[in-house]
Amino acid sequence: MVSKKIENIPEDVPLNQLISQSNGNRKAFSREENVVTNLLERAGRTRKSEDVVPTKTGKKRNATQEGKTRFADPRAEDSRETTFDTESGKTKKNKRMKKESKQKTDEESFLSLETKANGNDCVSEEVSRPSAIFDKLKKEEFIIERAQQNNDSAKGTKRAEKGSPKEVGTSEDEREAEEEEEEEEEEDYRWWGRDNQEDEDDTIKWTTLSHSGVLFPPEYVPHNKPILYRGKEIYLSPKAEEVATFFAQKLATEYVKKPQFRKNFWEDFQQHLSNDEKKKLKSLDEINFTPIYEHLEAQKNAKKALTSAEKKAIREEEQEKVKKYTVAIVDGKEEKVGNFRVEPPGLFLGRGEHPLMGKVKKRIMPEDITINIGEDAPVPECPIAGHRWGQIIHNNKVTWLAGWKDSITGGYKYVWLSAGSRFKGQSDQQKYEKARKLKNYIDEIRKDYTKGLQSDSLEERQRSTALYFIDRLALRVGNEKDEDEADTVGCCSLRVEHITLHDPNAVEFDFLGKDSIRYINTVTVDGPVFYNLKEFVRGKKPEDEIFDKLTVQGLNDHLKTLMPGLSAKVFRTYNASITLARLLSERKFESEDLNNKLTFYNQANKEVAILCNHQRTLPVSHEQQMNRLQSKLDEALEWLHELEQALKKAKRDKKDSVEVVQYVRPKPNFRNDMTQIEREAERKRVAELPRESKVRQMKTSNLPSQIEKAEQRVEKIRLDMSMKEELKNVALGTSKINYLDPRITVAWCKKNQVPIEKIFSKTLLTKFLWSMESSEDFCF
DNA sequence: CTACAGACTTGGAATAATATTT
DNA sequence: AAATATTATTCCAAGTCTGTAG
Numbered sequence: 001m002v003s004k005k006i007e008n009i010p011e012d013v014p015l016n017q018l019i020s021q022s023n024g025n026r027k028a029f030s031r032e033e034n035v036v037t038n039l040l041e042r043a044g045r046t047r048k049s050e051d052v053v054p055t056k057t058g059k060k061r062n063a064t065q066e067g068k069t070r071f072a073d074p075r076a077e078d079s080r081e082t083t084f085d086t087e088s089g090k091t092k093k094n095k096r097m098k099k100e101s102k103q104k105t106d107e108e109s110f111l112s113l114e115t116k117a118n119g120n121d122c123v124s125e126e127v128s129r130p131s132a133i134f135d136k137l138k139k140e141e142f143i144i145e146r147a148q149q150n151n152d153s154a155k156g157t158k159r160a161e162k163g164s165p166k167e168v169g170t171s172e173d174e175r176e177a178e179e180e181e182e183e184e185e186e187e188d189y190r191w192w193g194r195d196n197q198e199d200e201d202d203t204i205k206w207t208t209l210s211h212s213g214v215l216f217p218p219e220y221v222p223h224n225k226p227i228l229y230r231g232k233e234i235y236l237s238p239k240a241e242e243v244a245t246f247f248a249q250k251l252a253t254e255y256v257k258k259p260q261f262r263k264n265f266w267e268d269f270q271q272h273l274s275n276d277e278k279k280k281l282k283s284l285d286e287i288n289f290t291p292i293y294e295h296l297e298a299q300k301n302a303k304k305a306l307t308s309a310e311k312k313a314i315r316e317e318e319q320e321k322v323k324k325y326t327v328a329i330v331d332g333k334e335e336k337v338g339n340f341r342v343e344p345p346g347l348f349l350g351r352g353e354h355p356l357m358g359k360v361k362k363r364i365m366p367e368d369i370t371i372n373i374g375e376d377a378p379v380p381e382c383p384i385a386g387h388r389w390g391q392i393i394h395n396n397k398v399t400w401l402a403g404w405k406d407s408i409t410g411g412y413k414y415v416w417l418s419a420g421s422r423f424k425g426q427s428d429q430q431k432y433e434k435a436r437k438l439k440n441y442i443d444e445i446r447k448d449y450t451k452g453l454q455s456d457s458l459e460e461r462q463r464s465t466a467l468y469f470i471d472r473l474a475l476r477v478g479n480e481k482d483e484d485e486a487d488t489v490g491c492c493s494l495r496v497e498h499i500t501l502h503d504p505n506a507v508e509f510d511f512l513g514k515d516s517i518r519y520i521n522t523v524t525v526d527g528p529v530f531y532n533l534k535e536f537v538r539g540k541k542p543e544d545e546i547f548d549k550l551t552v553q554g555l556n557d558h559l560k561t562l563m564p565g566l567s568a569k570v571f572r573t574y575n576a577s578i579t580l581a582r583l584l585s586e587r588k589f590e591s592e593d594l595n596n597k598l599t600f601y602n603q604a605n606k607e608v609a610i611l612c613n614h615q616r617t618l619p620v621s622h623e624q625q626m627n628r629l630q631s632k633l634d635e636a637l638e639w640l641h642e643l644e645q646a647l648k649k650a651k652r653d654k655k656d657s658v659e660v661v662q663y664v665r666p667k668p669n670f671r672n673d674m675t676q677i678e679r680e681a682e683r684k685r686v687a688e689l690p691r692e693s694k695v696r697q698m699k700t701s702n703l704p705s706q707i708e709k710a711e712q713r714v715e716k717i718r719l720d721m722s723m724k725e726e727l728k729n730v731a732l733g734t735s736k737i738n739y740l741d742p743r744i745t746v747a748w749c750k751k752n753q754v755p756i757e758k759i760f761s762k763t764l765l766t767k768f769l770w771s772m773e774s775s776e777d778f779c780f
Numbered sequence: 781c782t783a784c785a786g787a788c789t790t791g792g793a794a795t796a797a798t799a800t801t802t
Numbered sequence: 803a804a805a806t807a808t809t810a811t812t813c814c815a816a817g818t819c820t821g822t823a824g
Binding site: 071349351398399400403410411412414416424427428431476514515517553569572614615616617665731733734737738739 | 782785786787788789790791792793802
């Protein structure tokens with residue numbers, strides 16, 4: 001196995017030691033009630049019947065346009081009529097001439113893998129009792145479904161297919177009817193309960209689809225605040241003012257100091273200036289955006305200063321406006337839309353050293369938007385007067401509702417359903433199923449690339465070496481990138497400059513990966529890997545690719561010969577999930593404190609996050625927070641010490657009551673008429689005061705329990721501190737959301753009597769609804 | 781075959797909501 | 803009750819990977 005260590009992450013404290021330290025009774029989670037309330041609230045709302053599109057039974061439509069969608073091209077003069085072609089003339093300069101020496105593939109020995117038996121001896125999909133939270137979520141869905149059904153007669157394909165339509169509330173045996181009703185509805189929305197027949201054409205994603213389109217950001221309202229040019233006030237035309245305001249919004253960030261950002265902004269800004277303004281404004285360095293910045297700050301503060309009732313009113317009003325956009329109806333079932341808001345104009349902020357940072361992202365107009373909707377569904381009215389949708393299509397081979405082309409990157413932006421939807425849920429489940437399938441192939445695949453390390457073919461040696469890293473280090477595959485993107489790499493695009501080889505067999509990685517997150521790791525590798533790397537870098541320049549004969553396509557093509565549907569990213573999912581499963585199985589809990597269990601889980605989660613290099617920037621106040629915890633700890637220790645001394649003394653003197661000294665912080669002395677600044681000063685003054693000693697008379701018989709309490713407090717603070725330090729630059733969320741099969745977590749929770757909602761937030765519970773019934777014996 | 785359009789997942793930061801402390 | 807810390811959600815950039823036009 002590979003030894004692994006990432007900089008800045010402290011050596012692991014042994015799990016068991018950490019866990020056993022914790023006796024605290026943290027009350028960190030108390031949102032369950034809210035979950036239920038919100039869900040019930042949601043369920044109670046009524047729906048308009050015209051939102052529903054009647055469906056013809058079983059009818060499947062083909063996508064129009066032969067499945068291909070054309071977006072208007074934002075870079076063209078008249079985006080309306082342009083069908084996109086590669087007019088930009090931008091060719092991928094980096095496409096190496098790798099292909100020329102492409103070697104024969106070597107499918108020979110591995111075809112047999114396909115027939116490999118399933119060596120998995122765990123219970124696979126057994127259903128056990130759903131948790132309480134699941135019951136609640138489920139119930140809420142029923143209510144929606146029922147309301148929907150009562151409101152409209154059109155129920156869509158599935159109901160009709162089932163054959164026995166029920167009449168609602170007519171029979172004498174209403175209760176039973178209702179129950180059956182519920183069962184049927186349950187069937188109806190629980191896509192994960194059924195056998196998903198593979199024989200169905202899974203390129204068809206829906207039969208009927210209706211929705212309300214997209215929500216545009218409000219149009220720009222000029223504030224008429226000037227900029228200062230060489231100290232002189234200049235009032236800009238609305239168009240220029242808007243762009244100036246984009247810049248002012250970023251004034252407090254590091255971006256405005258970056259030359260690339262300034263250069264790009266200045267170029268674009270000038271294009272938004274009138275001729276007159278162009279003449280006046282000659283250099284960005286001479287422009288002071290502070291007046292606009294201050295205006296924005298004042299606006300922010302005014303908003304903050306509203307009473308909570310006012311805030312609530314605004315929120316509710318906003319929700320009402322937005323409501324119709326939040327849902328779509330897919331095959332007769334209501335689904336939440338994920339991102340119905342069109343991205344507002346502003347400055348493009350890339351990550352890392354992005355060549356396009358600071359460019360002006362133009363305002364998206366209806367003409368830029370393609371709406372994808374069912375043929376029979378009413379086309380949503382274009383919400384901006386005098387404009388019309390760019391295009392209406394009926395492509396049921398895709399799952400997006402609307403889309404447009406991004407003016408900066410040329411990429412596509414789509415409106416999707418939310419993570420809790422069937423579309424997302426199904427493919428999420430499929431993703432994990434594929435990763436689980438890899439478990440059955442992994443031994444052979446490892447054999448394959450281990451053998452391939454010593455192949456006669458250079459391409460195969462490179463491929464095997466790359467795969468070795470993808471598997472062992474969970475590296476991303478690393479596609480080619482364009483000149484106008486940040487210079488980041490993955491495995492296949494690693495360059496000589498990104499590794500250092502240390503004899504006898506250590507490899508030091510240092511490169512920028514996705515989102516320009518730095519990957520630093522030194523690993524010891526198998527001999528042939530080290531030997532290969534030496535060969536691959538020999539005679540190359542630092543900026544040359546290590547795997548120059550390897551393409552991502554070639555690698556993925558090869559993987560497909562080893563397992564159907566396999567691609568490089570599956571290894572990340574597989575290794576993340578299997579690692580979690582392994583770590584969680586390492587300890588069995590009987591009746592420990594809940595906090596111990598949660599810490600244990602987090603610890604396992606952390607290991608995975610480190611494997612995947614999921615980092616976060618150090619929270620700004622980290623140091624300060626640690627200091628605060630330290631002084632809290634000191635005080636707790638001191639109090640513990642006092643109690644222990646008192647007990648000793650009482651025992652020695654045989655007294656049943658004893659004096660204990662407690663050092664308390666003086667409280668700030670606020671008066672009602674104090675301003676904020678005065679209050680702050682008062683707080684500061686008090687913080688510097690020495691603590692006052694208070695003498696308390698305590699019963700000797702009470703002391704042992706007091707001591708125990710104090711000890712628990714000390715332990716809790718210690719645990720908090722070590723967790724905080726350990727996690728200061730590790731992000732747990734990403735792996736939880738994207739890499740860890742939720743069924744592993746559900747099973748572990750059931751086995752160890754941990755309420756699932758302690759680990760999954762409300763949105764994650766919804767996202768992973770399909771996994772909630774997993775048996776406690778589920779095995780990844 | 782190859783480049784690249786296109787669709788979908790993954791990612792950290794920003795922001796909002798909520799909990800805790802003062 | 804306000805300030806501050808913590809957690810959840812939203813935002814939108816940046817990956818992966820397949821299918822297809824040329």
